Amino acid sequence: MRKILASLGTPRGLVVAVLLLAMALLPVIAQVLDQRYLLSVSTRIVIWSIAAAGLNIMLGYGGMVSFGHAVFWGIGGYAVGIFAHHGVHDGWLQWPVGIAAAMAWATLIGALSLRTRGVYFIMITLAFAQLVYYVAVGLEPYGADDGLNIAGRSQFSGLIDLRDRGQFYWLCFALMLATIWFCARLANSRFGLVVRGAKSNETRMAALGFPVFRYRLVAFAISGGFGGLSGLLLANHDAYISPAMMSWVKSGDLIVIVVLGGMGTVFGPLFGTIAFFVLEESLKPLMDMASKGTGEYWQIVFGPLLVLVALYARGGLDSLLGRGRARSRHRG
Amino acid sequence: MEYLILQTLNGIQLGLLMFLLAAGLTLTFGIMDLVNLAHGSLYMVGAYFAWTFIAWTDSFVLGALLALPAALALGVAVEMVVMRRLYARDHLDQVLATFGLILFFNELVRVVWGPAGKSVALPSFVAGTIDIMPGVPYPAYRFAIIVVGAVVALLLAWLVTRTRMGMLIRAGASNRRMVGALGVDIGLLFTLVFGLGAVFAALAGLMAAPILSIKIGMGDDILILAFVIIVIGGIGSVKGAFVAAMIVGQIDIFGRAYVPDLLKTFLSAAAASSAAPAISQVLIYVVMAAVLVWRPTGLFGQRS
Secondary structure, three states: OHHHHHHOOOHHHHHHHHHHHHHHOHHHHHHHHOOHHHHHHHHHHHHHHHHHHHHHHHHHHOOOOOOOOHHHHHHHHHHHHHHHHOOOOEHHHHHHHHHHHHHHHHHHHHHHHOOOOHHHHHHHHHHHHHHHHHHHHOOHHHOHHHOEEOOOOOEOOOOOOOOOHHHHHHHHHHHHHHHHHHHHHHHOOHHHHHHHHHHHOHHHHHHOOOOHHHHHHHHHHHHHHHHHHHHHHHHHHHOEEOHHHHOHHHHHHHHHHHHHHOOOOOOHHHHHHHHHHHHHHHHHHHHHHHOOOOHHHOHHHHHHHHHHHHHHOOOOHHHHHOOOOOOOOOOO | OHHHHHHHHHHHHHHHHHHHHHHHHHHHHHHHOOOOOOHHHHHHHHHHHHHHHHHHHOOHHHHHHHHHHHHHHHHHHHHHHOHHHOOOOOHHHHHHHHHHHHHHHHHHHHHHHOOOOEOOOOOHHHOOEEEEEOOEEEEHHHHHHHHHHHHHHHHHHHHHHHOHHHHHHHHHHHOHHHHHHOOOOHHHHHHHHHHHHHHHHHHHHHHHOOOOOEOOOHHHHHHHHHHHHHHHHOOOOHHHHHHHHHHHHHHHHHHHHHHHHHHHOOOOHHHHHHHHHHHHHHHHHHHHHHHHHHOOOOOOOOOO
């Protein structure tokens, strides 16, 4: 408690505290303002940031550029969708299976792709994601290309009603807090230090006697598990799944978010997700204001913005709040 | 038997198209150590250039001949504005920046050419069929693609193995700094290689235009296939890209041609025909995974 109070004195602590407080109250704010859309966007932000936090374990702390992370959205989403399609709405069953499936797939592709390095790793994770994508496209019983509407939300023995937008938001928010907390603990644990050490010097970690491959594999699996959790929530939010939720562009979006927020930082994934959605939602009206009807072309501004971020803003948004722990730049 | 020959030719034609795309990628990868996701955008813009110039000159050949220098100019411009700032950066920066370029180009095309797809009519002199063997007709345009693709592949092989520029390219791929230290203008070489890659991508785009439709994002999916090809072949190896393109072309075509029949033995006809294209795609990625597990740097890649 004292640590938390002390951190309020720093700019980062203050920003995070205000942000989290606002997010905690969001359903109330949305109610007062009568803005259902605000609540919907915020729910997506919270859900996406869980996946981003998961990717941050690999990408930010571990230096493993997974270009196929949206596949775990698909796995989590399809777990909910396929169960629901067969009339099974019990979340106690759906969710563990979805997360376990995501972790199992992460372990499998991790075991294969961690044999490669650099660009090969980027491309093989992309290829495995495409593989699952095309499997989903070919899944005729579950809607193939068109996807699947989910008739009922996950049910938890009547403890919580996910159809209630407020309750659903608060559940997602609580899960997001738990995820961020877990990731922060993980990053500073012995396990996390080994993974981070392997990012800056793999040979040295190996020389110290750590089985780097196994540590990375576990990091990959945990990372995938959070992706699966996020996918479960996404399917419940949209009441719809389709292969599009794991298209490679979504994987790109996730990388963008993690880098934009600040790689290897505790709150970076959350900052990044908020910035991503705020940019999308504000570029449209801004461009429309500048010249009527140009808003739908917002990506023509967003694209070059990403180029600029890649070239000049590597520390991400988190670095604007002053230096946290020392971070090292890594090379592909 | 005839069916088998036709499908093999289709596989070669697809393989050659993808080789054109992969050649530029593997060169920029091998020499500049650059992950260029936006290569597919050059393919797309090349096709749109061709559409515009063909409509303008009313001739497929003239339009194509104008589109290629336009693509070269675009490639050089992209290299000078963005890419050259990325060479020294790590792969993650490159992925991020070129991902941004994809979004930009997709949107730019929507602004300039509108959201609707475009189609290019088959040039009349290759509209019919030709007999590749007595009694076996094959669409002349597809055959023309094979011829052009093979000629360009040979030209590239000649350029890389027999000319001074090719020597520099190969030297640059194995040791950039040394080439620079020997007094070669490495910046100019990079610009030229990138421009060359853009021309090849545009050539693939404009040749594909009459058989596929020209649409926004057309480069994105084929780009991933091109990446798969250079990863299978070994990054930086033109020979590897060629072999891998042929393999992937055949898998794709034969997957589509024969998998449905196989599936029908245990699935309904409708389910089989919808699952087959997906399965042939899946097969490609399975092959890639198998190659990488067997040889983590691809078939012809340099072992580290």
